[in-house]
Amino acid sequence: MHWDDLRIFLAVARTESLSGAGKLLRVDPATVGRRIARLEEGMGTALFAKSPQGYAMTDAGQRLLTHAERAEQAMAGALEEVQGQAGSLSGQIRIGAPDGCANYLLPQVCTQIMAENPDLEVQIVALPRVVNLSKREADMAIGVSPPATGRLLVQRITDYKLHLAASRAYLKHHPPIKTLDDLRGHRIIGYIPDMIFDKELDYLNEIGVERVTMASNSVSVQFNWLRKAGGIGVVHDFAIPSGHGILKVLPDKISLTRSFYLIRHADDQRLERLNRFAAALSEGLRAEVARLEARS
Incomplete structure (x- = not known):
């Protein structure tokens, strides 16, 4: 089994469709379908139940998911180790947030972080609902209340x-x-x-x-x-x-x-790149809220 197979498996598991996985990976959906079929054939079991509503994981798929997520973390950690932890941040980081925070705070905070890290790419997902981190809708999320369930790392920002x-x-x-x-x-x-x-x-x-x-x-x-x-x-x-x-x-x-909370995957605390970004994001949000409230 190759890491690339697991990467495609994770994309289908999180989006519950070939088209969604294709968009996420920038791969043709037909290619995604062929790769999943090949993975299932190699493992000798169905990983997804296909229906008009999408791709739902079978029991075998659920068991594989845990191992695939561990492999994902290991690959991210290995990449970080090879590239080194010092210096500026790089790569893509996606933040999910309620639209009040996303519209009035995150643009200026992230602009400042990116000015100090020119190789960094930031995506802000503004949603009027809770961001689903288990489906990797984002690398981290800002919430207005701490989640009660899930393997998550929660920090009150301000x-x-x-x-x-x-x-x-x-x-x-x-x-x-x-x-x-x-x-x-x-x-x-x-x-x-x-x-x-x-x-x-x-x-x-x-x-x-x-x-x-x-x-x-x-x-x-x-x-x-x-x-x-x-x-x-x-x-x-x-x-x-x-x-x-x-x-x-x-x-x-x-x-x-009210309060803002930074919510992350528990396993991601081992990734120094995300730790550094989370620290800069939290510090920036605290400062920006204080600055704007003083003007209100």
Whole structure:
């Protein structure tokens, strides 16, 4: 069995399709299919159950998965050892993050890291859901709560603040807001209730707001509604400086605190390259949150 066979096996296991694996590996899906068939023939057992819904691992495939992931870690460690651990970072690193962090923090933080490491490639996957590290959707992820299951390495990065906010234009043309009861006469912007993927994001329920009239699963869409004088919503303090005219509402009565966590594969802590990037990312995020919140 060759490492390249295991690499293709892992891609199909994680994407559950030949086309998905082909895109991941930049290989024709038909080639992926032939390689999987050859691997199954060589092992004398089916590794995947094929159906119109995709490729699901069989029991034999599940058993092979553990060994294939160990081989993947060993190959990554060997490459790192040969290339050396000193000097600048290189290669591709993919980060998964909720879109608030991905839009308002990660671009500037990663730009700084890449300025110091010109051979580094960074991909930011902004998803309004939890990033699946077990399927290698990313090398590491930023979450708003620590995962309860899985072989994962979890580190709290920093706390951040959120407040009710609205644009100056909206507040100028609508009734004044002096108490929480005054919110009833205003349009409320927030998440689509049944698409809140983490309880930590259920801000409006926490402050007693029951009805959302302008809703999106994207923080960026919500923020743009605020910028366009659409209504009032809960906003990250670190996003406010980019709003040009976004003002806090009832800041002395409503203030929320949440945390960002860096989540990694437990086995990846043996890879110095990822350790160094994770340290730089965490330090950069702490500094950027502090800088932007001071301006909000």
